[in-house]
Amino acid sequence: MYIYIKLGFIHLGADRLPQKVTIYDIAKIANVSPSTVSRVVNNQPNVKKSTRARIIKLLEEYSYIPDETARSLVTQSSRMVGILISDIRTTHHTDGVFYLQRELSKHGYSCLIYNTGSGDEEQLQYIQVLQQKKVDAAVLMGSVYQTENVKRALKKYLTDIPVFICNGVIDLPNVFSIVADERGGVSECVRLLSDKGRKNTAFIVNHYTPSNLLKREGYEEGVARWCSGNEPLVIETGTGIPLIYQATQELMRSHPDTNGMIFSEDMLAVIGIRALKEMGLRVPEDVAVIGINNSSYTEMCTPTLTSLDNMLYDLSMTVAKDVYSVLQGEHISRKVMIYSEIVERQST
Amino acid sequence: MYIYIKLGFIHLGADRLPQKVTIYDIAKIANVSPSTVSRVVNNQPNVKKSTRARIIKLLEEYSYIPDETARSLVTQSSRMVGILISDIRTTHHTDGVFYLQRELSKHGYSCLIYNTGSGDEEQLQYIQVLQQKKVDAAVLMGSVYQTENVKRALKKYLTDIPVFICNGVIDLPNVFSIVADERGGVSECVRLLSDKGRKNTAFIVNHYTPSNLLKREGYEEGVARWCSGNEPLVIETGTGIPLIYQATQELMRSHPDTNGMIFSEDMLAVIGIRALKEMGLRVPEDVAVIGINNSSYTEMCTPTLTSLDNMLYDLSMTVAKDVYSVLQGEHISRKVMIYSEIVERQST
C-alpha cells in the first residue's frame, strides 16, 4: 500500500523509509488543518479528544519528527546551550560537560561544544559563533575565560542570553559566576602541612590561569599565616610531563630542606611523586605531597594522593541546575561560591 | 545619531547594542534588494564591485551576523555534526572529540555532543534527536555502538546522512567504519611477553565492549600462537578502582606463577601495577605488565608503562578528515582499519 506524500511515495510496510514527513502531510491525511496537528504535537489544549487521539496515532504511524530548525526559526529559541572549553581534554572540564549535558538533556536541551584554546582571537570568534547559532544560554568552562577580552566579546555579542562562567567571575548583568574557593582551600592545605610539621613548603604550578593565581595567593597567604618565618616558594614549570618531573627534582636540589609540596593539579603531583621517589626520597616521610582536584589520579599512584577537593562536581551540578533555572525564568544569585575541602590520603 | 531599524532604534555610537540586524535591514539602508545583500554575504558572483564594497562596509558597521537557523531551514543543512559518546569522561574519546571538533571547526561546522550511556533505549532516543536536529553527519565514538539496536535505529532515522563509527563496524550503505586493529595488536603483545620469557600470561578486562572482546580474542590467539602449551587466563573485574585492585591480587594468589599481564586499558594497568607492588612483587622482574591505549597514564606510574598504541589519535584524525571529505561529496572507503603498535617502556 502506498500513499502519496508531498514529494514522493512512502511505503507503509514494516520498515517504511523515513521520507521527510511534515505537519502538513499529517494534516492532509487526517483531514484537519496544520494548526490542529501543531496543537497536538505541542500538547496544547483546545482540540477534541477524539481528533487528538486520531492525530497522535497518525503521528506515530508515520514516525513524524518535528523539524527543530523550523521550530527554532519561529520560536526564536534553539533549545541549545553553547559550551566553551579551552581544551576538552582536561578531565575536570569534561566531568563538568558530562553533568551539564545530562542535566540539560532531561529537559530537551542540546549541547553545542567548542574548544576555543586560550587565545583572545579564537575565544572572540567562538563567542560570535554562539550568537550566530542562537543558543539559549552559554557556559564558559574554566577560569581562562575570566579576561577583559571575553568580557568585551560578551558585551558585544551575547547580551540577551544568560551566560554562565564556571570557576571564574565576570561582572556583567547577564553573567552568572560560580566559583570554587580555591584560595581558601589551598591556604588550608598549607595549614595541614604545617600541622604535620612541614613548614618548608613549595607550591608547584604549570602555568597561570586565573584559577591558579588564586591558588598561589592561597598558598602565600597560608605560609604567612601558618608557617610564619618561612618564605613561600613558588615554582612555575610549564606544561609537559618531563618539565614537571625535572622541575620537581631541581626544586629538591636547590632547596633540599623542602618537606611539603602542593601541586596546582593532581596530575602534576603524581608526576612529582614519581620524581621524588626516583631521587630516593620517601613520600610522605621525607616530603609530604598534596594535589588539587581530587581526581581519579589520586587513587592511582603510590602512595595515594592527598588532594584538595575543589568540589568541581558540585560546581558543575550547580551550573547545570542554574542554567535550567534561568532558562525557566527563575531568579538566581549572580555569584555563588562553593567551599572546597581536603581529602587526606597516604601522601601526607 | 540614530537610525531606524525595523523594531527599534539602534545607536551608532562606539558600543552599539546588538539589536538583531537582518539582511533586510542592510538592504533597506543600502538601497538594494535583500538578494543582493545575500549574494555579498555568501561571496557569490554577479554583484558590481562597487555595490559589493558598499554593502560589505555596512555589514561590518552594523555587525551583521547571519541567522544560522533561517539559513539552515532553507538550505536544509545545519552545518552541525552530531557526536554520540557513551561517556564523555573516558579520555580517549574526548581526545577524539577534540580532534574532530578542531578539524570540523576549520570548515565552519559545529559539534553537537550527546552522552548516550550504553543502554539501548537511550541510544535510540539520541539517534532520533540527531534526526530532529538535522545534523549533516553523525559520529558514533566507540565500539559500544556496534549493536543490532543501533543498526536498526540508524536504518530508521539516519538513512540520508553519512554516519561514522569510530572503532566499530556497522554494515549499512551510509555508514563508514574506522577501526583499530586491536585484535592483532594484543596478539603482538602476547608475542612481546613471550619473547621476554613470560609465557604464563593473563588478560584483565573490566567489562566487555565489542572492542574489548576483540582484545580478548587477540589475547587468546596470541597465547595459542606464542605460548603453545599454556592456557589463556582471562579475568573480568567489573568497573571501579577497588575491584581492579582486588582482582589483580586475587589473580596472583590463585595463579602465583603468572609472570605477564595485559590489561584492557592503561588505567587498569596502572592500578594493577600498584596492586602488584603492594604485594611485594616487582615489575617487570616478577611480572611484566602491558596496558592498552598508550595514554598519558603510561608516563605517570612507576615503572612507566609499556602500552599498545591503538592509534586512537590517527583514528580520530582519520574520522575527522573523512567526515569533511564525505560532506564535500568526495568518495571514500566504507571501511578502514588502522594498525596498532606497541610502545615499550619500563614495565616489560
Added chain:
DNA sequence: TTGTAGGCGTTATCAT
C-alpha cells in the same frame, strides 16, 4: 474546537 493567514530570516529561481 478548528481553520486561515502571516511571518520567522534566509536562500534560490526566475525575471528584468
Added chain:
DNA sequence: ATGATAACGCCTACAA
C-alpha cells in the same frame, strides 16, 4: 547586475 517572489517547516494570533 539586480530585484521580486516563492519556498523552507513550523507556530500563533485571529477569525470562524
